[in-house]
Amino acid sequence: MSEKYLVNPSPHYRCGDTTPSIMRDVIISMLPVLGGAVVFFGFRSLMLTLVSVAACIAFESLFNLITKRKNTVGDLSAVVTGMILAFNLPVVTPYWMVVIGAFFAIVVVKCLFGGIGKNFLNPALAARAFLFSWPTIMTTFTKPMQEIYYQFSFVFGEPMFVDGVVSESVDAISGATALKSLKEGVLPDIELWDLFIGNVPGSIGETSALLILVGFVYLLCRKVIRWHIPVCYLGTVALLTYLFPAAGIDNLTYMGYELLSGGLMLGAVFMATDYTTSPLTRRGKVIYAVGCGLLTVVLRTFGDFPEAVSYSILIMNVMTLVLDRYLKPRRYGIGGEHA
């Protein structure tokens, strides 16, 4: 026999999914959110996303080039990080800040720890936390659907400041978020329906619960993520806010506002579910998600910032190491029903 056959160990069968195909699905699942951002906050939100994605790809390529590693941008995870980072920013964020955020996410949080799969914090969230070094900018939330969003200078310029003070045009369109009112114990001057579809002030990608849920359903159908983390996270928040509403607000109403406000939906669906920084086992995932929910409610209630989702997830990211170490799946043949 002159033929040469490949002899390697089993299995000789492999599924078609690859890291890029999974990341592609995540990107697709976030497109409705991006579309919503453009509708509510204009083309600047698209520009922010593009700049963020481009910067993430550039930093990852550059890092790999300098450290003489194989270029890994083909796995598309930098694109996902870039999109999530942009989704967490208010539309008035200057472009230079986006680039700094991308640098922090990709180089400091991801690449320096060994690249994809090795970072212990969600890169986009860590970058957002880092960008809170500019708290005024990071909390300047403007109202949706404003005419100013279609002005060239708003889309391509730096609308935030004029001579070091918040510009009048931005000041005029700034709006209080529902969370801020809730924190002060007042029912927000915002309809629940607007919160659900996303027609409210906020970071560009966080406002529309509806579009985030569309992405969630897509991810579930494509089997990219499982339901445990988002459902347990949101469930915990729902339960706690129902049981402990702010004084003078009806339980259900309070729960509705808490669930739909701020970055909770975005965090529960797209950020807490990050593979690398969430536990491997089902039990671990449930505990992690409940922890996220618990921290979110506690920090929202007792912390000084009205928003707490990012920090809750980051804290649970760190706990992932511990959860993975101590929570093994129940071993076959032990503890179950046998003999």
Next chain:
Amino acid sequence: MAFTFRGGIHPDYMKERTSASVIVSDMPKPERVVLPLAQHIGVPCQALVKVGDRVLEGQKIGDCESGLCAPIHSSLTGIVKAIETRWHPNGTKVLSVIVEGDGTDDKVELTPFEGEIDDLSPEEIIDRAREAGIVGMGGAAFPLHAKLRTALDRRVKTVIVNGCECEPYITADHRAMVEYPRFIMMGAALIRRCLGVDDVVICVENNKPDAIATLRATCDGSGISVQELPTKYPQGGEKQLIRAVTGREVPPGKLPMDIGCAVFNVDTCASLYRAVFRGQPLIKRVVTVSGSAVANPANLLVRIGTPYQDLFAYCGGFSSDPYKIINGGPMMGTAQHSLETPVTKNTSALLAFAENGGEETILDDSACIRCGRCVSVCPMRLQPTRLYECAVVERFDECAKLNVMDCIECGCCSYTCPSKLYLVQAIRMAKRSIPKEGAKK
């Protein structure tokens, strides 16, 4: 109770290529057969014949004294041309008897038993299983008589007949269940008689409705039940099957018999029937020949010892150049380097994959993204990615702590990994390394 187990995968089964093709029983005789003297788990046989001897089809040519040995019979009448080491499907070289056919139809058989099953004593059934050289035909090739003996000693309560056939491509058992359900039922009844149990259940995955219907009709009134199970790989894995059927789990390091179960393959049952009532030793078996490179996939009744090339030739040769030949299924089968290697007692399928045939996406492995799929599909509930991390840096002590020895090597983790990591391959290496580490101390 749900008739399933946790974990597992749903690969593309590709069984429709051969699931309707009737077993071809009149394949021409091969010119020569290569009969490895070790076709079972346990002690290899010693040759009972010399070079130059004339042997008959059905004649015992290899045996040994050990209790863990199944004799080998010639599957062809002819002259012993050589007794030398030849390639075995498992990738090693094994002493083999090469018989060149002389074209005659002479043969010898065992004495068939005439009478009712209940007239047979357990000892007689065990002896007949041994004399016919029957081994577990689902893959493990454990000598049947040894398994029956242990099961008898351990007072097994439940006999599970495994007709799951969960590996992609393979339809040999499927066709057997459709075409000779009575042999399987009678074989199961023989095992029931031998072990003195009441509870005998034949398990079939629900992707074989015709087999389930035929078996149900055949077993009606026999006291043997037929259980339909969901289709999921590795449903036919012994430990998964026991969990699915009984709801019980085999504790680590223990045998199914320790929890009162014994599992037998459907074709093993049919072979036991043929041995006892027809006097036929195990010299033929059904092999599914399939894969993207095979011109006309088929189920063939093949003489054990027939070289692969004869099977492929009978199936119309290759429609395109194969890059890989597999003995067994794609999940747990062994890749072969030569077409001269013979079919053995546990060869349930012979596959030839064409490049770009769609079976395998061969990509470079990339970094683990911790998606957790390997953890959720592992039917033994291990954490393959963590075992992999430890195995590749040779921290076998850590692997042991993570219960690496529980791994059944089903390959679900490697199948499902989007980073295309060689998970089960690394875990296998760790498993092989652990006893060595222990010996050093």
